[in-house]
Amino acid sequence: xxxxxxxxxxxxxxxxxxxxxxxxxxxxxxxxxxxxxxxxxxxxxxxxxxxxxxxxxxxxxxxxxxxxxxxxxxxxxxxxxxxxxxxxxxxxxxxxxxxxxxxxxxxxxxxxxxxxxxxxxxxxxxxxxxxxxxxxxxxxxxxxxxxxxxxxxxxx
Amino acid sequence: xxxxxxxxxxxxxxxxxxxxxxxxxxxxxxxxxxxxxxxxxxxxxxxxxxxxxxxxxxxxxxxxxxxxxxxxxxxxxxxxxxxxxxxxxxxxxxxxxxxxxxxxxxxxxxxxxxxxxxxxxxxxxxxxxxxxxxxxxxxxxxxxxxxxxxxxxxxxxxxxxxxxxxxxxxxxxxxxxxxxxxxxxxxxxxxxxxxxxxxxxxxxxxxxxxxxxxxxxxxxxxxxxxxxxxxxxxxxxxxxxxxxxxxxxxxxxxxxxxxxxxxxxxxxxxxxxxxxxxxxxxxxxxxxxxxxxx
Ligand SMILES: Cc1cc2nc3c(=O)[nH]c(=O)nc-3n(C[C@H](O)[C@H](O)[C@H](O)COP(=O)(O)OP(=O)(O)OC[C@H]3O[C@@H](n4cnc5c(N)ncnc54)[C@H](O)[C@@H]3O)c2cc1C
Ligand code: FES
Ligand code: FES
Numbered sequence: 527x528x529x530x531x532x533x534x535x536x537x538x539x540x541x542x543x544x545x546x547x548x549x550x551x552x553x554x555x556x557x558x559x560x561x562x563x564x565x566x567x568x569x570x571x572x573x574x575x576x577x578x579x580x581x582x583x584x585x586x587x588x589x590x591x592x593x594x595x596x597x598x599x600x601x602x603x604x605x606x607x608x609x610x611x612x613x614x615x616x617x618x619x620x621x622x623x624x625x626x627x628x629x630x631x632x633x634x635x636x637x638x639x640x641x642x643x644x645x646x647x648x649x650x651x652x653x654x655x656x657x658x659x660x661x662x663x664x665x666x667x668x669x670x671x672x673x674x675x676x677x678x679x680x681x682x
Numbered sequence: 683x684x685x686x687x688x689x690x691x692x693x694x695x696x697x698x699x700x701x702x703x704x705x706x707x708x709x710x711x712x713x714x715x716x717x718x719x720x721x722x723x724x725x726x727x728x729x730x731x732x733x734x735x736x737x738x739x740x741x742x743x744x745x746x747x748x749x750x751x752x753x754x755x756x757x758x759x760x761x762x763x764x765x766x767x768x769x770x771x772x773x774x775x776x777x778x779x780x781x782x783x784x785x786x787x788x789x790x791x792x793x794x795x796x797x798x799x800x801x802x803x804x805x806x807x808x809x810x811x812x813x814x815x816x817x818x819x820x821x822x823x824x825x826x827x828x829x830x831x832x833x834x835x836x837x838x839x840x841x842x843x844x845x846x847x848x849x850x851x852x853x854x855x856x857x858x859x860x861x862x863x864x865x866x867x868x869x870x871x872x873x874x875x876x877x878x879x880x881x882x883x884x885x886x887x888x889x890x891x892x893x894x895x896x897x898x899x900x901x902x903x904x905x906x907x908x909x910x911x912x913x914x915x916x917x918x919x920x921x922x923x924x925x926x927x928x929x930x931x932x933x934x935x936x937x938x939x940x941x942x943x944x945x946x947x948x949x950x951x952x953x954x955x956x957x958x959x960x961x962x963x964x965x966x967x968x969x970x971x972x973x974x975x976x
Contacts (some may be wrong), residue, residue: 529692545690546735547725568726570719576790582764583790588722592692593715595735636790656874658788 531592532620534606535560549577551586554601562602562631566660576632577601583636602631605638613681614638618682621672633659639671641682642652649674658678694737696823697851698744701736706826706849708734714851716760716799721789744798744853747771753859756822758853759798763787768795775817775886776857778866780815782884785868787954788876798852801837804844804908807878807947811838814902815911816884819857825850840907864888865966869960870903873947874905879904880947885961887924887968895920900961905953906941924965933958 528543533550542557551568554560554577565570568587569594575587576621597631605612611619614637624630640647640655647655652673653666661669676682691708693703695841705712711733715721724730730795738744744760749771757766757779766772767784786792786800786809800810814821814834821837823830825847833856837845846852870882890896898916901909915935922928942953 546690547722547731549722570791571722571787573790579793580689583791584794585719587726588717588719588794590692590715590718590722590735590737593694593718594741640789654875655789658790662816 529592532595533591533599534597535599536601536648537598541596542591546590546592548591549587550577550589550591550599551595553587553591554599557582560601560603564628564631566628570627571660573632574629576659578635578639579638581634581642583639600635602634605635612638613679614641614676617672617676617681619681621675622669623664623668623672625661629659629661629663633661633669637669638682639674641673641677645677645680645682647677685859690732691734692737693734694740696740696742698741698789698851699739700916701741701851702824702826702849704734704736705851708736710848710927712736714738714802716796716802717762717794718799719787719795720799720803720805738798738851752899755856757797757857758846759854760796761798763797764789764976765793766791768872772857773860774862775860775864775866775888778813778816778868778886779819779855779857781866781868782809782870782878782882785809785870791876797855799828801855802844802846802852804838804842805878806841806907807880807904808870809870809879809903812882812884812901812909813866814855815901815909816868816886816899817857817866818886818899819855821845821852821855822854824853829853831856834909835911838908842892844905861888863970864897865968867964867971869964869967871956871960878942878947881905881942881957881960883957883964884909885964893923895922895924897966900936902936902940904942904947905957910939910941912936912939926970927964929962930958936961 534565539657563576566574570588576583577586693704713732715735744758746758748756755771761785763786772780819834820831866886866973868884870879885900888897901911915932918932942950944950
């Protein structure tokens with residue numbers, strides 16, 4: 527049974543038609559062609575699909591599109607403002623913290639929200655904040671460095 | 683495509699009564715959906731295909747946590763784990779519940795999962811069940827016949843089974859009034875950050891002016907089908923000052939009541955070894971919270 531759903535993604539409102547069990551991740555990738563959010567496990571475990579819902583990081587693979595009408599969704603594509611990268615995005619580049627890139631958008635969105643709450647985090651706090659995002663390439667070191675770098679530059 | 687167009691119908695009522703009616707109408711295959719962190723994962727894996735989903739997200743009453751005039755705290759079923767972890771209404775012994783909330787999964791999942799969804803699913807390794815038994819909580823349930831309240835101990839029947847009848851939903855968790863001198867502690871052992879508990883221990887204690895234990899409740903998670911309360915150990919500790927000998931003896935009584943299994947997280951034998959350590963850690967930590975080290 528497909529039904530019309532109105533979603534607000536990166537400030538833009540779109541009407542999509544989807545089933546009751548269709549996830550936000552599927553709509554983002556297959557309907558809205560926003561493929562920055564990745565499908566790793568589809569079970570909530572890996573974090574590759576993480577997006578911000580009303581500013582809070584959530585799993586788009588566990589979020590039903592029909593259940594989040596009226597909420598503001600931010601994906602990695604919508605994070606830069608007016609074309610300018612956010613400090614955490616620049617820091618990820620400057621720290622060479624991307625290998626295959628599969629985890630990167632989830633890492634960035636999670637870290638961005640964290641840095642907004644904690645502008646001067648310890649390394650342990652950074653690791654805890656990112657503990658729900660799995661990276662199979664980097665060994666995490668450079669990602670943690672990048673978050674610390676963004677914080678030291680005073681940004682999120 | 684991973685999620686096919688199914689015949690599921692989606693409803694988002696504004697009141698508990700409407701939700702209950704919508705569930706009843708659709709029969710056994712209808713399911714409420716709260717955070718979705720378990721239900722959507724099950725649907726993605728094609729393990730369940732509900733005929734109707736009734737979202738509880740738009741029901742205001744379920745999203746509130748209130749401190750009531752009698753000193754009890756009512757946590758609405760839709761409160762997210764992150765909210766409960768930081769809940770300012772939870773003080774003294776009630777912190778066994780906020781402590782459990784803060785150790786569930788990882789930050790993004792804590793933004794999604796709810797207390798109602800967690801206890802309704804009743805994973806034997808989940809964090810809330812032992813904490814709610816230790817806190818002597820009551821579960822408020824709504825169904826076609828109206829509302830009822832039952833103690834947490836009678837709610838968890840073991841291995842994903844609860845006292846919920848078909849068509850019923852959890853509407854709130856109610857924590858009884860606690861004295862200011864009481865404390866609560868939740869200790870969890872897991873393989874990696876964000877995993878379910880291999881074993882966990884929840885305790886609430888009250889003391890008199892000379893630091894003697896006057897009341898105590900204790901429950902273990904991850905070591906059987908549901909939270910296991912050990913009254914013999916509680917009785918053994920009441921009247922003590924939690925001296926090491928008393929705790930060691932009580933831990934033996936606890937271990938005798940456990941019924942763990944071997945699974946991917948650890949062997950039954952290992953669980954029986956770590957529970958006494960978790961108990962010790964819980965008592966150490968809560969004594970420290972109470973009397974900051976000199
Ligand atoms: C990666 C990951 C790691 C996790 N780690 C932990 C952990 O360490 N510890 C832990 O305790 N939990 C853990 N969880 C579980 C999670 O935190 C939630 O508790 C769980 O997803 C259930 O809550 P929910 O609100 O998402 O429920 P939903 O997924 O919406 O629902 C779960 C089930 O309960 C039913 N239901 C929902 N709400 C109600 C209600 N009010 N009344 C009656 N029935 C209802 C649904 O129909 C469904 O069958 C983890 C989950 C994930 C995805
Ligand atoms: S794809 Fe959503 S958490 Fe892995
Ligand atoms: S860079 Fe490959 S998974 Fe993180």
